[in-house]
Amino acid sequence: MASIKDVAVEAGVSVATVSRVLNGHPSVSPGARARVLAAVEALGYRPNAVARSLRTDQTRTLGLVISDVMNPYFTELARSVEEEARALGYSVIIGNADERPDLQDHHVTTLLDRRIDGLLVSPTDGGSPRMLEAARAGTPMVFVDRWIPGVDVPVVRSDGRGAVRDLVAHLYRLGHRRLAIIAGPAATTTGRERVDAFREALAEYGLPLPDDRIGQGDFQAESGRRVTEGFLDLPEPPDVVFAADNLMALGALDAVRARGLRVPEDIALAAFDDIRWFVHTDPPVTAIAQPTGDLGRAAVRALVDRIEGRTGESIT
Numbered sequence: 484m485a486s487i488k489d490v491a492v493e494a495g496v497s498v499a500t501v502s503r504v505l506n507g508h509p510s511v512s513p514g515a516r517a518r519v520l521a522a523v524e525a526l527g528y529r530p531n532a533v534a535r536s537l538r539t540d541q542t543r544t545l546g547l548v549i550s551d552v553m554n555p556y557f558t559e560l561a562r563s564v565e566e567e568a569r570a571l572g573y574s575v576i577i578g579n580a581d582e583r584p585d586l587q588d589h590h591v592t593t594l595l596d597r598r599i600d601g602l603l604v605s606p607t608d609g610g611s612p613r614m615l616e617a618a619r620a621g622t623p624m625v626f627v628d629r630w631i632p633g634v635d636v637p638v639v640r641s642d643g644r645g646a647v648r649d650l651v652a653h654l655y656r657l658g659h660r661r662l663a664i665i666a667g668p669a670a671t672t673t674g675r676e677r678v679d680a681f682r683e684a685l686a687e688y689g690l691p692l693p694d695d696r697i698g699q700g701d702f703q704a705e706s707g708r709r710v711t712e713g714f715l716d717l718p719e720p721p722d723v724v725f726a727a728d729n730l731m732a733l734g735a736l737d738a739v740r741a742r743g744l745r746v747p748e749d750i751a752l753a754a755f756d757d758i759r760w761f762v763h764t765d766p767p768v769t770a771i772a773q774p775t776g777d778l779g780r781a782a783v784r785a786l787v788d789r790i791e792g793r794t795g796e797s798i799t
Contacts, residue, residue: 485526493522544574545786546594546602548587548614550629551702552579554730555758556775557605560628563779564603571787573600582668582702584611591617601786605629608670623789627782629672637795639782643673643755644680646771650753651684653769654723659751663696663721665710665731674702677727677755696721700731707734715742715750723751729758732768 487505491498496515503511504519511519522528545568549557565575576599578590587604588611594602601623604614618624618636630638654662664681667674682692695717698710707726714721715738726732732754739750746752746766754761757772781798789795 485528487528489526490519490522490528493526494518541600541790542598543572544576544597544599545783546576546578546590546597546599548578548580548590548594548602548604550580550605550607551582552577554702554728555760556729556756556773559775560605560779563776564627564783567780567783571783573783573787580607582607584608587611588613595622601625601790603627603782603786606631606671608668623786623795625782625786625789625795627778632672637785637789637797639778639785639798641773641778642799643676646773647677647680647755648684648687650725650769650771651681651688654725654751654753655688655690657751659722660690661696661719661722662690662692663698663714663724664692665698665700665707665724665726665735667700667702667727667731669699671702674727681725681727700727702728702730704730704734704737707731708738709734711735711738715739715744720750723747723753725753725755727755729754729756729761729770732770733760736764736768 487498487501491501494501494515496519500511500515501519504516547561547564549561551557552561561577568575576594576597578594580587580590584607587607591602591611591614595617602617603625605628606614606626615634618634624636626636626638628640630636630640651662662685664678666678669675678697685692696714698713700706700710707730711724711734714724724735726735732752735752736746739746739752744750753769755771757770761768761770785795785798
């Protein structure tokens with residue numbers, strides 16, 4: 484394996500010059516930089532990341548803790564985070580909290596022990612002790628998609644409230660008057676925001692939202708199936724079921740089809756978070772599509788700003 488000294492000999496420069504080129508230092512002539520980079524390529528030299536982190540106190544590594552890796556939304560989010568981080572010269576280590584605060588704390592502890600430079604989190608269940616401790620200790624951190632009120636951490640998120648309002652307007656124009664919602668966990672900000680926005684939007688049209696048309700889900704398909712079965716058993720079932728995430732929508736679709744019902748002739752279905760599978764249903768499921776790639780990329784840039792001493796701002 485080639486060493487930094489081998490690169491210096493090959494390029495005809497000093498070891499210090501090679502080090503400056505590898506660390507992006509501006510005080511190197513274009514000619515010397517070109518020779519060093521050519522030598523690195525020819526010799527297949529790879530810098531020792533561990534040794535470099537000990538010198539610079541940086542690992543060029545970000546941690547990402549997502550709520551549920553099985554949810555296609557978070558899978559796409561993780562991909563965009565990794566792509567943007569790589570473009571900025573960072574690697575990403577991913578932890579899946581599986582909607583469990585204890586697992587979230589486990590991943591946060593593990594990532595901090597690995598000396599990551601900063602942390603991206605989509606908090607589960609209103610947060611967890613170790614994550615809150617890290618945030619309050621000044622660890623460079625950004626919340627993405629979800630957030631924790633009262634914690635001074637930048638948040639990168641979409642306008643869920645406005646999106647739900649637009650969806651209700653669309654459903655109203657189609658003639659729907661009995662609307663029901665499969666809500667996400669009340670302990671999450673997105674879970675609370677979507678059901679509150681749904682209730683407020685219905686009120687604008689003078690439509691009620693009785694308790695029997697609010698079903699408590701957990702962002703998993705089985706809860707969507709269970710809640711929808713309850714809706715279908717009502718003396719007067721809803722015209723349309725709105726699932727507050729994509730997996731619960733798939734569960735709702737299973738429940739409707741198990742009863743031999745048709746969408747939208749017998750009951751309509753809408754979802755928060757579009758996924759590619761929805762276009763393959765007949766007809767395609769009406770869905771709110773978040774700008775997931777933009778969210779991931781913006782979150783990485785906000786975190787790198789904080790790591791590098793700039794102000795990372797919240798973005799909606």
